[in-house]
Amino acid sequence: MERIKNKKVIIIIAVVLVVLIIGTIIGFKTYNYLKSNKYKLKKLGYNEKEISTVLKMDKEKLETILSLEYNEHIIPLFQEKYFILSNLNKYLNYKDKNKKVDYNEVVTLINVGADKDWYEEPIKTDMSKEYLILVNKYNYLEEGYKPDDLVNMGLQFAFQGKQIRSEVYEAFKKLVKTAKLENLTIVANSTFRTYEYQNGLYNRYKNDYGKEYADNYAARPGYSEHQTGLSIDVSTLSSTMDNFEQTEEFNWLQEHAHEYGFILRYPKDKEHITGYKYESWHYRYVGIETATKIHELGITFDEYYAYFLEK
Ligand SMILES: [Zn+2]
Structure with a gap:
């Protein structure tokens, strides 16, 4: 009799223990789930597929998404x-x-x-970026800006009377000499331009053809990359700038310009980004490291600047 009673007690205790353990596990799991990012994302309105995408993102992105209201554009934007x-x-x-x-x-x-429209809310160029300064239709140079290390270019590298910053000149000389070994002749056609020169050029276009034409074909004074002393318009001895694209020299530059620190500044089909029509002849010095990165990524300098230098 006594032994049967003991057995019953043991069974009851065992049952109670099992129930307690299972209950605790369920409770714990529920508690964890309610605290999980998965649950929080679900509550915000994300579906299963979106949730699994978000959970793979880094901590900063994940926390930002958790702090924002649901918006269908958030995830695709974050993935860019x-x-x-x-x-x-x-x-x-x-x-x-x-x-x-x-x-x-x-x-x-x-x-x-x-x-924004060109020239709508222009910003003064951040000069601390040195060889990587950005000058375009949204970023301008001070009126009187003139680099203090301009040098005269020799006639084997440029048409008469051209000046450029000294580091750019050294790089350009190497480029021209190497191209020469392959019987290619690259010459600097337009290099550093003063604010005053650009002012005259722009106003001439404006007076002759109107403001819209002038804005399409010439930079406003202060907004020309040529004022930086870092840009070179090139040609061959026989080509003009307009048919430079059809030359062997152009093909060679496509492959090698970055090895000397230069990039094609206004590539084809990027006018909506750079603000300039395709210019096969306009090269900008940014140094070998940056030029190589831009060449490999296949983006414009404007995009590179925003993401890698300004962010
Ligand atoms: Zn140019």
């Missing part, structure tokens, strides 16, 4: 290669107003400031 977190609100506003523009384009336009 050149996404900049501090631009998120601008991306969202722009996408809202321009639904047909794809995410890649939204990120690019906002990063380089090309969501």
Whole structure:
């Protein structure tokens, strides 16, 4: 009798223990789930597929997404290669107003400031970037700016009376000499230009053909990259700038310019980013390291600047 009673007690205790353990496990799991990012994302309104995408992102991105209200554009924007977190609100506003523009384009336009019209809200160029300063239709140089290390270029490298910054000249000389070994002749046609020169050029266009034409074909004074002393328009001895693209010299530059620190500044089909029509002849010095990176990434200097130098 006594032994049967003991057995019953043991069974009851065992059952109670099992229930307690299972209960604890379930409770613990539920508690963990409610605290999980997965649950938080679900509550914000993300679906399973979106949640698994977000959970693979780095901590900073994940925490930002958790702190924001649901928006269908957030995840695709975050997945863009050149996404900049501090631009998120601008991306969202722009996408809202321009639904047909794809995410890649939204990120690019906002990063380089090309969501605005040329010259709309110009910023003074950050001169601390030295050889990597950005001068375009959104970033301008001071009126009196003139590099203090301009040198005269020799006639085997340039047409008469051309000046360029000394480091650029050294790089350009190497480039010209190497090209020469392959019987190619590259000559500097237009190099450093003063503010005053650009002012005259722009006003001449404006007076003759109107403001719109002038803005399409010449930079306003202060907005020309030629004022930096870092840009060179090239040609061969027989070509003009306009048919430079058809020359062997152009093909050679496509492959080798970066090895000397130069990039093609206004590539084909990038006018909406650079603000300039394709110019096969305009090369910008940025140093070998940066030129090589830009060459490999296949992006414009404006995009590179926004993502790698300004961010
Ligand atoms: Zn040029």
